[in-house]
Amino acid sequence: MDRKIHLEPGPADARVTQHLRDLYSAPADPAYWDGLETSIMSRIAHYGEALPRVPASWWSVLERWTMPGLAAAGLLFALAGLAWSRDQAAELGTTYDAFADAVDSEMLPGAVNVVTSSRDGTARREAVFRYVLSH
Amino acid sequence: MAAPIRIPDEEKELVSLAQSGDERGFAGLVRLHQRRAYAVARSIVMTHEDAEDAVQDGFLRAHQALDRFDTAQAFGAWLNRIVANAALDLARRRKVRTTQELPESLSVPFRDPAEDAELRQRLVAALGELPERARAVIVLHDVEGYTHMEIGEMLDIPGGTARSDLHHARQRLRGLLSNLRG
Numbered sequence: 001m002d003r004k005i006h007l008e009p010g011p012a013d014a015r016v017t018q019h020l021r022d023l024y025s026a027p028a029d030p031a032y033w034d035g036l037e038t039s040i041m042s043r044i045a046h047y048g049e050a051l052p053r054v055p056a057s058w059w060s061v062l063e064r065w066t067m068p069g070l071a072a073a074g075l076l077f078a079l080a081g082l083a084w085s086r087d088q089a090a091e092l093g094t095t096y097d098a099f100a101d102a103v104d105s106e107m108l109p110g111a112v113n114v115v116t117s118s119r120d121g122t123a124r125r126e127a128v129f130r131y132v133l134s135h
Numbered sequence: 136m137a138a139p140i141r142i143p144d145e146e147k148e149l150v151s152l153a154q155s156g157d158e159r160g161f162a163g164l165v166r167l168h169q170r171r172a173y174a175v176a177r178s179i180v181m182t183h184e185d186a187e188d189a190v191q192d193g194f195l196r197a198h199q200a201l202d203r204f205d206t207a208q209a210f211g212a213w214l215n216r217i218v219a220n221a222a223l224d225l226a227r228r229r230k231v232r233t234t235q236e237l238p239e240s241l242s243v244p245f246r247d248p249a250e251d252a253e254l255r256q257r258l259v260a261a262l263g264e265l266p267e268r269a270r271a272v273i274v275l276h277d278v279e280g281y282t283h284m285e286i287g288e289m290l291d292i293p294g295g296t297a298r299s300d301l302h303h304a305r306q307r308l309r310g311l312l313s314n315l316r317g
Contacts (some may be wrong), residue, residue, distance in 0.1 A: 016312075019255045019258050020277055044194065060263075
């Protein structure tokens with residue numbers, strides 16, 4: 001004859017429940033709980049020194065870095081702007097030089113070459129401008 | 136709308152004390168809640184020693200996160216969720232099950248005095264076969280006497296899920312023990 005252990009539906013099998021209670025029952029001795037409390041508090045004292053408490057919110061960690069972060073971002077922005085403007089100026093200079101060379105090489109006969117005697121690039125550039133504007 | 140949770144004054148005072156950094160407050164909370172925390176942990180892990188570890192780990196995690204605890208909540212429910220998670224983590228780490236393989240069938244004479252010992256042994260093995268949450272639900276309900284709602288709170292699942300888990304856990308356990316013959 002098969003003897004099934006009935007847990008469902010209705011009340012759980014009494015013998016199984018009794019065995020479960022035996023298996024899972026918490027210690028009854030009050031001394032055990034005093035000891036466990038001591039162990040827990042010792043563990044907290046031990047790890048509490050090693051580990052900082054979790055802050056109230058994760059962003060509170062970031063909060064401390066807000067001002068330094070903003071300052072660093074501002075500085076980076078300024079440096080990037082400076083680098084960009086230098087790059088732009090250099091590019092413009094190269095364009096001017098290329099243009100000036102082209103103008104030099106295509107100078108019409110009879111035109112006054114005002115830049116040949118000048119070794120200064122700026123003066124040369126200004127002269128090219130004057131030449132272009134006068135035509 | 137859910138009814139406001141009634142929190143005992145003693146617990147409120149202990150929480151307030153603990154949150155201000157006074158360890159006596161936290162020790163009081165440990166004293167107040169360690170038995171229930173043990174029951175939660177023990178329902179999930181397979182041994183008393185693991186339950187003790189999970190309880191200690193749970194209290195340590197709760198202490199670490201105490202600043203985040205919302206005082207409008209019941210500390211016990213919050214703690215039990217932490218302890219349940221610690222126990223689940225521990226149970227998952229114990230990948231190698233120490234339970235014995237169940238034989239195909241076993242002859243157990245009806246009302247034999249040895250039957251209880253045999254049943255107990257088989258029960259331990261069968262419980263080891265259950266998933267952690269199913270084991271937790273069946274133990275918390277049938278042994279500790281918690282309601283589905285309370286179990287749901289502890290394990291951070293809806294009460295209806297706890298009820299259905301209990302149904303499936305009982306079915307599974309019945310299946311695992313069904314080859315006991317008398």
